[in-house]
Structures are given as structure tokens and as C-alpha cells.
Amino acid sequence: MAGAALKRLMAEYKQLTLDSPEGILAGPLSEENFFEWEALITGPEGTPFEGGVFTTRLVFPPDYPLSPPKMRFTCDMFHPNVYPDGRVCISILHAPGDDPMGYESSAERWSPVQSVEKILLSVVSMLAEPNDESGANVDASKRQRDQSTGTTLDLEDLDAETSVSPSQATIVCTP
């Protein structure tokens, strides 16, 4: 089982190094252990996260890609869909059948044809368009709803309230 997972992870790593989408960088922490990756995501333009680079950790199960990996931000992240401990709440990381918030369609959930690249792209779009329906961080969701005039978080307001300003994040996460 783990053999198939390792092969697949190596193939994905190869593909990502050859041709990775803009703003995303990902790879195993060490060549010894292919089941733990670090991924860097640059904040999308026009969002409070613009200009920041955010570090995440991906942990793959032995039966990957049948089961999804676990993902968490290792830097501070104030976002409606990120738990205060950094875990990401996004439908692509949920296997069909387990639905913590009870409303995801199985089409947008994890399936073996998803990949690290697709997860990271989903997270980028999650940063740009938070979903305040499934609040993983209640404070962030509330702020998002209060400012429901726009679809994105108010940059200045967020900066004033949280320790994660884009500039700080950049400093924290520079490799």
C-alpha cells in the first residue's frame, strides 16, 4: 500500500518541480520521508494576504491517494476557514462520507484523482474567497459577515486586529 503511495508522491513531486503553478512551492521536508511535505503559498493579489508567503505542512496517510492528506498552516493565519491551530477546513481535504459541516457535495470532496497541486490551488482560492458558511475560526467568520458588503476581508481592519499582517508573515516565513 505504502509502496503505491510513495510512487505516487514521488511522481507528484517530480511534476511539481518541473512545472509548478505560480505562487506555489511544495516538496517533501526531507528525501527520507516522502509522507511529510512543506508547501509555500503566496497570498493572492487584491486580498489581505497579498504580498505574504504562508507556510503549510502536509501529512500524507499510508493509503494516499485513497485518503486525503492532512494540512495545516504552520504560520499564524486569521481566516474563517482555518482553525486557530492552523488546520485547514476545505472540502477537497474531506473524504466523501465525512462532512464536518454537513453541506458539501461529494463532487467537491477528496477523490484519488485529486492531487497536491489541486489542493494548493483550492487553498489559494479559499484565501481569496473565504466561505463564511463553515466557520472554522468563529471570530474571523463573524468579522467576514459583519463586512458582508464585499466578498473579501477588509485589509485595514484585519491589520489592526490581528498579528498576522502580510509584512509580518513575509518576515516570518522567509526561508
Add this chain to the structure above:
Amino acid sequence: MSTTDLESQDSMEAESSEYEEDDDGVDDYYTNVSDDEGMSSDKEEDPESFEFVIIDTNEAVQIFDSMVAKVSQEIKVTKSVARLLLIQHEWNTEKILERHRVDPVGMLVEGRIIPEKSVSQTTTRSLLCPVCFQRCAKSNTSSAPCGHTFCNDCWMLYCVNQLKIGLASGIECMNCDLLIGEEMAYKVLKNEAAREKYRQFLFNDEVKGHPLIRWCPGNDCGCLVKVVESKAKRIWCSNCYSVFCFMCGEKYHAPTDCYTIKKWLTKCEDDSETANYITANTKDCPNCGSCIEKNGGCNHMQCIKCKHDFCWMCCGDWRTHGSEYYECSRYKSNPNIVNESAGIQAREALKKYLFYFERWQNHADSLKREEETKRKINQKIQEKVNNNIGTWIDWQYLLDAALLLAKCRYTLMYTYPYAYFMEDDRKKLFEYQQAQLELEIENLSWKLERDELYCRGDFENQMDIAEKRRQTLLKDFLVL
């Protein structure tokens, strides 16, 4: 009394074996005898009679397979598809044929058997499997009708994984929600253990989907029961001897219906009556709110937690009672009236529940001692025979009486949950009949324990009355 009449009053075992006898043509024999016509119509009216057969898994597999073969022939689909359709339509062949006549494509799309829009198949001889990222020959790949193609190794790992979470007929394509069906599952599952597991799970799905077949709920009993119509009737498993209700699989519970008995059993297990007891028999300390139960006669209470002294009657501070204690016995319009009435209500509810529960439990306990009673009777018979009072066969009626007694007690036990939840005006009639049955079986029980003389006639008369009462009650109140 004829033999068949005795049988109908016999144990539960005897009653369920009636059907087998009926099959042997005993009924035909009797219908030719004019004298017995009244009796056979009595039998038809027996509110508990129910047609069923206990089958093993092989027989069930045969039933399922023959239906699958029939449908696959009629609507020209593979057996794999036919099986999925039958599971989805609760094995209703007519419904499938009807839908097939009206909208064959719609039925298959809705059943997640063919895609809404077909995906073009790759024509190259090899392809890159999107799951393991390995290039593999086309001959080593598979796809459901949706066209999402993956290598067989990935399919196998995926199917094994799905089996782990208990899916068989519900295994979907790795990229969409189309069902893959047994044909493909068997093709990709190379491991015999995995195939066997798939076969078992698929069989489970088949049973679950069939409204007229269910597993016997007995411990480790691998039998199934097949009925003619789905009703909350008594099933007696000839393999493990468990007696259960076909609809809910719980212990047989006439005259109470499945929903009510579930409510009752949950009530007996949960804590709702504990809460009622607390409301009815305790008061909260007016100072710290701790729950206090009065354990003596004195109204001067001291809270063990906060040491507050207060009066049990008015919940006021005890210090005010020094000179004018009898203030409490004088009627004042009660400012605490809301709380008080809640307490009274709770007390009433508790009383009602305990009333029914006590009687239910009493019969349950009596039934538990059934074995003991049987042993005692056998002993008694032995004594009688040793003392040359009658022969062994003469005294067998005592055992019959004990069996009938158990049967009546069982029914009576299950009348109490029914009565507890009963609201309408039929309650009076029900309680009357219940009391009648209660009386008759008490008589019988007394006779059984005390009577020393040989009075078979009396006994059989009493047994007949008790059984008639039981039948009348069931006939009037058994909800079908």
C-alpha cells in the same frame, strides 16, 4: 378436545410449526370434514398467524440470483446492472419493468449506472493512470461507463479501501459518483479474500434492500427469514429459537406496535424518570441551589454544602421560624405556585410510569422463572407417578398449562407499554380486557402451583378461557 385444538394452545413452537403442517396438507384433510369448518375459520382469524419460512444463505442467494437473471433477461442488461437496479428498487421487478418501458435511460441515469453525458474513451494504446501517475497498457485498465479510466492496480487498492468502510454495491467511480457494479469489482479484485468480502457485503446489501427478507437477529444465527407480506408479526427461528418481530427485529411485542415498544424500551433505559423523581421528591437549597432530599420528619433543614438553615415547607429562612413556626401551615396564596405545580406534575408522571413499569417488570420476572417452574412441575409429575397416582402421560397437561401460562404472561407483559402510551377512549375497553386476562392467568397460575388433585378437566377449561381472552385482546388491539 381435538388434537389440533390442543396444538393451538400449545407452546409458541407448536404454533409456528402449524404452517409446516399446513403445507403437508393437514388443512386439506380437515376442510373435508364438515364438523371442523368452524374451527378452521377460527384458525384463519388467529390474529397472530403469519406465513414465513426460515431460509439459509444459499437459498437466499438462489432467490436473489433468479430475480437478477429474470430482470437482466427482460430488459436486456448485464446481471451486474440488473442487481444494482433490483437493490435500488427494493426488488420490485414490476416497478423496474414499468420504468424501463417509460424511460429506460432516465432510470439508469438516476440509478448512477450510466452517465448523463458520456465521456469520450481514450483511443491510445497506453495511458497515464491519473491515480498512480504510471503509464500502463490499455489492456490493464478499466473504467465504468463514465469513461474515467484507471489502471487495474489502482482500482483494486481503491475497492479494497471501500470494502474497509463497508461499501459494496455502493462503490463509486474514483472520479465521479457512477456505481461500478459487481462485474467490474470482480474483474479488478484479484485477491480471493477480497472477492469473498465483496460477495458478502453485496449479499448484505441485497438483504437490506429486500422488504420481505431479513436476517434473524439471534446471536450468530446465520439464517434469514422470508415472509409473504411485511408486517409486525411474530417470527420464530427454527435454528436459534429466538422469537422476534419481523418489522423491527426486536423481541416479539404484540399488542404494542414497533414504534411504541421502541419508545417504551428507550424510556425504561434513559434517565427521564430519574429527572421526574428528582423534581417530585427533592427541593433545591434556596441559598446555594444544591439538590436536597428530605430524609427525616423534621422540617428544619440544613444544607450540607452551604450550611444554610431553611424550612422544608416554605423554603424560607429558618431563623424566621423561631417564634412563628406555624406560619407554614397556614394557607397563603403561594408565590411559588409555578414550581410547586411542576413538582406535582412530575410526581404524577412518575407515579404513572412506575405503575406500568412495575407490572411490566413483574411479568418479565415471572417469565424468567419459567425454567424453574417447568423443573418443579416435572418433579411433581415424577412424585405422582412414583406414588402410583396416574401415569406419566396423565400428568403432561400440567406442562401444557405452564407453557400456555408463559405465553399469556408474555402477551400481558407487552400490554403495559401499550396502555402507558394509550390516550384515546378505547383505553377503558383495553384495560377491561387486560384485567380479564390478568385474572384468568392468575387463576391458572394458582391452580398450577397449589392443586394436588387430578383435575385435568378444570385445567383445560381454565386454559381455554385464558387463551380465548388473550386472542380476543389481540384481535381487538393488535395494530397491523
